[in-house]
Amino acid sequence: MSTTKKTDPKKQEKKAEGSQALQAVKGMPDILPKEEGWWKSFRAAGATVAELHDFHRIETPILEPAELFERGVGAATDIVEKQMYAFRTKGGERVALRPEGTAAVMRAYFEHHLGYFASPLKAFYEGPMFRYERPQAGRDRQFHQWGFEIVGDGDSVYDVEVMLATLAIFRELKFPAFTVKINSMGCKVCRASYREKLKNYYRAREKKLCKDCARRLDKNPFRLLDCEEEDCKALRGEAPIILDYLCQTCNAHFKSVLELVEENGIPYEPDPFLVRGLDYYNRTVFEVWGVGAPHALAGGGRYDYLGELIAGRAVPAVGAAIGMERSIAFLKSATPPVALSKERPRVFFTAVGDQAKRASLKRMEELRRAGVPVVEALGKRSLKGQLKVAGKLKVPLALIFGQKEMFEGSIIMRDMVTGAQETVLLDRLVEAVKQDLKKKS
Ligand SMILES: [Zn+2]
Ligand SMILES: [Zn+2]
Incomplete structure (x- = not known):
């Protein structure tokens, strides 16, 4: 082995450790x-x-x-x-x-x-x-x-x-x-006599068997019946069947x-x-x-x-x-494609401004406790950015919670299909959302 450049092995190892992402064990897939x-x-x-x-x-x-x-x-x-x-x-x-x-x-x-x-x-x-x-x-x-x-x-x-x-x-x-x-x-009784018959059948044709089958012929002759090798498959056609020995x-x-x-x-x-x-x-x-x-x-x-x-x-x-x-x-x-069971309609919660964002956790929790699934993209600052996500998810209803609404104790409900908006009081939120979703489903 010849190297043109001298490298510090310790340094190299360090780099490899930091840059190589680990992967799952072979044959053990993630389910995403x-x-x-x-x-x-x-x-x-x-x-x-x-x-x-x-x-x-x-x-x-x-x-x-x-x-x-x-x-x-x-x-x-x-x-x-x-x-x-x-x-x-x-x-x-x-x-x-x-x-x-x-x-x-x-x-x-x-x-x-x-x-x-x-x-x-x-x-x-x-x-x-x-x-x-x-x-x-x-x-x-x-x-x-x-x-x-x-x-x-x-x-x-x-x-x-x-x-x-x-x-x-x-x-x-x-x-x-x-x-x-x-x-x-x-x-146990009838299988034993079938086993013998099967063994005899294959032993007489041992030369044609694949390596695996030749090896398991004595220990487990039944396995020969589902061998995938072409030669073994061909031999199976004439093999005795258990139904004759039951x-x-x-x-x-x-x-x-x-x-x-x-x-x-x-x-x-x-x-x-x-x-x-x-x-x-x-x-x-x-x-x-x-x-x-x-x-x-x-x-x-x-x-x-x-x-x-x-x-x-x-x-x-x-x-x-x-x-x-x-x-x-x-x-x-499958064709025609199999349709998955429909999910419950969800509500998209948007908040604008730090205070409204902080207060939105509590509002979302109220809806969730009432059995309404809520999604959000609160990591995005702008209303536009958040509503874009709502559009992608094809959510029927979005809630808009801004600074103004927060101080007024209200929230805006936006129909994501028609774009129509309506302001409701926070006290009535759960009830109003449930009613709206019922209409939409
Ligand atoms: Zn039996
Ligand atoms: Zn075989």
Whole structure:
């Protein structure tokens, strides 16, 4: 290495520190204020559906014992093997950023004996999940999920209720079109014989498999069914399907789910190769696809064995999780465009002069306490500058509070569409504004 100029390394470091702005961790995007409308609409839809279907909010920590996911999701799954943010704390605990929500809900179910309080327990959650994967469109390392779980009952009506609640969110958001892919993963008994058949099928064709598949053939042959590599995809066409190996009880359960799906008018297609990438699923598995969307928008299924894996006690349960970023991206791209729910009409507050500005906080607070959203641009000195902002925001009503008005105990109301102005007494302000907005809405 040769340098022509001698530089003081200490000086250089100082400069670098001061001039380089820090950026977010790769794959962990910010969600900016301009996105607010979409997220607000999603959360409002979720809350409405949860209430209508009697699901109740549960919030579990972002950090859990790493073992929870190793035991629950499965040590040989991609999620745990490759994608989990696991680390040791200063105190020596092995913890992980949660890669999914279900295992934690189940942990809380046992820890707080939630089965005693509701049978079945119907819970929903919402929050960030973390998976270390190659960042690309639709796959971030931090993403959000909205999930529904019904714990404590194995009846097929609950499999379909979870689907209905999931779809109700999409319907509430006026999603253009979606379809549900459904399959059964059987139970311990019948899945074992299918697993053997599948292994034998692929072992006979081992040379054609991609590296990943060759490696996971023994540990987790189901994963081969959803490999994206062309050669593996081609082999799948002839692979045995689980439906031919389901035991009588699993078969009856699956049949009953499909009947209920049809009775409830859920648009669906059976997909015999649908396997979800988590060990805990059994019987029903499903995914919701937006028509034309590149990824599934939601996925779920029954997980009757999860309780046994994490607490040594089998409790039948079923759930689903919706990818919020993916769903919002899909909504944005929809044609015709999806309209966001309308916001309440707002009032723009302007003040001219220092004293009026100081007094305006109190006036705005009065309006806000009465439930009227108020916006302002008090940082701008001139009335013209402030009204320009009001015009940009397309606010229907502006209030003008100047020195003169302040001493007279009044304020000017300006209709931002017609430009008509009217002076009202401050004592009557809240009432007058409410009346005016009512007329305008
Ligand atoms: Zn079975
Ligand atoms: Zn493969």
